[in-house]
Amino acid sequence: MDVLIKGAKLIDGTGDSPSLNSFVLVRDKKIIDIGSQKKLPKHLEKFRVLDFPNGTILPGLIETHSHMHCTGNKESLERMLLDSEETLIMRSVKAMRESLLSGVTTMRDLGSRNRVAFSIKEAIVNGIIDGPRILVAGTPITTTAGHCYFFGTEANSQEEILHAVRRQVKLGADCIKIMSTGGNFTPRSNPRRAQFSLQLLQDAVDDAHRLEVPVASHCHGTEGIVNSVSAGVDNLIHCSWISSNPSEGYDYREDVVDEIADKGIFVDPTIALGHLRQIDDPEADVFQPGGVFYDLDARYEMLRDMWEKGVRFISGLDAGMYMGEFGTHYNSVLVMIEKMGVSPIDAIKCVTKNSAECLGILQETGTLEKGKSADLIVLSDDFEKNPDSLQKVDTVINKGEIVKENQIPLI
Numbered sequence: 001m002d003v004l005i006k007g008a009k010l011i012d013g014t015g016d017s018p019s020l021n022s023f024v025l026v027r028d029k030k031i032i033d034i035g036s037q038k039k040l041p042k043h044l045e046k047f048r049v050l051d052f053p054n055g056t057i058l059p060g061l062i063e064t065h066s067h068m069h070c071t072g073n074k075e076s077l078e079r080m081l082l083d084s085e086e087t088l089i090m091r092s093v094k095a096m097r098e099s100l101l102s103g104v105t106t107m108r109d110l111g112s113r114n115r116v117a118f119s120i121k122e123a124i125v126n127g128i129i130d131g132p133r134i135l136v137a138g139t140p141i142t143t144t145a146g147h148c149y150f151f152g153t154e155a156n157s158q159e160e161i162l163h164a165v166r167r168q169v170k171l172g173a174d175c176i177k178i179m180s181t182g183g184n185f186t187p188r189s190n191p192r193r194a195q196f197s198l199q200l201l202q203d204a205v206d207d208a209h210r211l212e213v214p215v216a217s218h219c220h221g222t223e224g225i226v227n228s229v230s231a232g233v234d235n236l237i238h239c240s241w242i243s244s245n246p247s248e249g250y251d252y253r254e255d256v257v258d259e260i261a262d263k264g265i266f267v268d269p270t271i272a273l274g275h276l277r278q279i280d281d282p283e284a285d286v287f288q289p290g291g292v293f294y295d296l297d298a299r300y301e302m303l304r305d306m307w308e309k310g311v312r313f314i315s316g317l318d319a320g321m322y323m324g325e326f327g328t329h330y331n332s333v334l335v336m337i338e339k340m341g342v343s344p345i346d347a348i349k350c351v352t353k354n355s356a357e358c359l360g361i362l363q364e365t366g367t368l369e370k371g372k373s374a375d376l377i378v379l380s381d382d383f384e385k386n387p388d389s390l391q392k393v394d395t396v397i398n399k400g401e402i403v404k405e406n407q408i409p410l411i
C-alpha cells in the first residue's frame with residue numbers, strides 16, 4: 001500500500017534535531033521520500049493519507065535483547081523449565097505480536113531454548129505469523145551449570161566452545177551470545193565471577209569473527225567485562241561492574257571504559273529492569289550487597305560516566321525476564337532519559353540508529369531515510385515534551401504495512 005504520513009514533528013533517529021511539519025512517503029515496503037510538507041510532491045492521489053497534526057513520527061524501535069519464549073514475570077524461570085517446546089513456541093508467537101504493536105519493528109533474541117527462536121524467525125520471514133524483523137543468537141554459550149545452561153549449549157574446553165559457536169552458526173544464528181559471567185536467572189551461577197578463561201573467550205570470539213558473526217557478551221562482574229573487552233567482543237550486555245568480592249560492591253574500571261569507547265564496543269545496559277524490579281520487590285537479593293542492583297543510583301552514575309567518555313549505548317529490555325514484559329520496551333527509553341539524564345533525542349538514537357548499527361542492519365533500517373525499510377511509528381503527542389507518549393504508540397508501520405492505526409491493532 002502507498003502511504004503518506006504527515007506529522008508535526010519528525011525525529012529521524014540520527015540524533016539530529018527534529019524536523020517540523022514533515023512528511024514520509026511509503027511505497028513497496030520502502031521510504032521513497034521524506035521532507036518538509038512545504039515541499040510535498042504533487043500527484044499523491046493514490047496515497048493513503050495518515051495525518052498527525054500534533055504527532056511525532058519516529059523510526060520503529062529496536063529491542064536488542066529478548067528471550068522470546070519467557071513470560072516476563074516472576075514465573076519466568078519455572079515456566080521455561082517446565083513448559084513444553086510447543087508451549088514455548090506459542091508464547092513466542094504472542095510475544096512477537098505484542099512487541100510489534102508496541103512499536104518494536106526489529107528484535108534480537110539473545111537466547112532461547114533449543115531451536116525455538118529459529119522457527120519463530122522463519123515463521124515471520126515466511127509470513128506465517130506477524131512480528132518484527134528478527135535476529136537470533138539461538139542458544140547462548142555457557143559453562144556446565146553456568147548462566148542459562150538450560151537453554152541447551154554448555155561448553156568447557158576449546159574443542160567444545162568452537163563446536164558450540166559453529167553449531168549456532170550452522171543453525172542460522174545472526175550473532176553469538178556468550179555468557180561471560182553468571183547471572184541472576186540461574187541459581188548458583190555467580191554473576192560476580194567470570195565463567196570462561198580469557199583464552200576460551202578469545203577462542204570463541206576469534207572463531208565467530210572468522211565466520212563473520214558478531215559476539216554479544218553477557219557480563220555482570222568486572223572480571224567478565226575485562227575478559228570480554230580483551231577478547232574483542234562486539235557488544236557488552238548488562239555491564240554491571242560488580243566486584244568479584246560480594247562485600248566490595250562495584251568495581252568500576254575507568255581504564256576499561258576508555259578501551260570500550262576506543263574499540264567502539266556497543267553497550268546494552270538493560271537499564272530498565274533494575275528500576276522496575278525495585279518498584280516491584282525492593283527487598284529482593286539483587287538489591288542486597290553483592291547483588292547486581294545493590295545500589296542503583298551508583299549504577300546510573302557509572303552509566304552516565306560511560307556515556308560522557310564516549311561509549312555507544314544500545315537499547316535492550318531483556319524482555320522475557322522478570323519485569324521485562326513484551327510490549328514494554330518503552331521503559332528502556334524512559335528510564336534512560338529519567339535516570340541517566342540522556343536527552344529524548346539521544347535516547348531515541350540509542351533505541352534506533354545505534355541499535356541498528358550494532359546489529360549490522362543500519363543500511364536497511366534504524367533511521368528514517370529515503371531508500372530504507374518503512375519501519376516507523378507515530379505518537380499522537382510531542383515526544384520531546386511528553387516522552388511518556390511512547391507508552392501508547394498510536395500507529396505502527398512495519399516494512400510498509402500498517403499494523404496498528406489510531407491505537408487499533410490491524411493484525
Ligand SMILES: [Zn+2]
Nearest residue numbers: 065067110318
Ligand atoms: Zn538476557
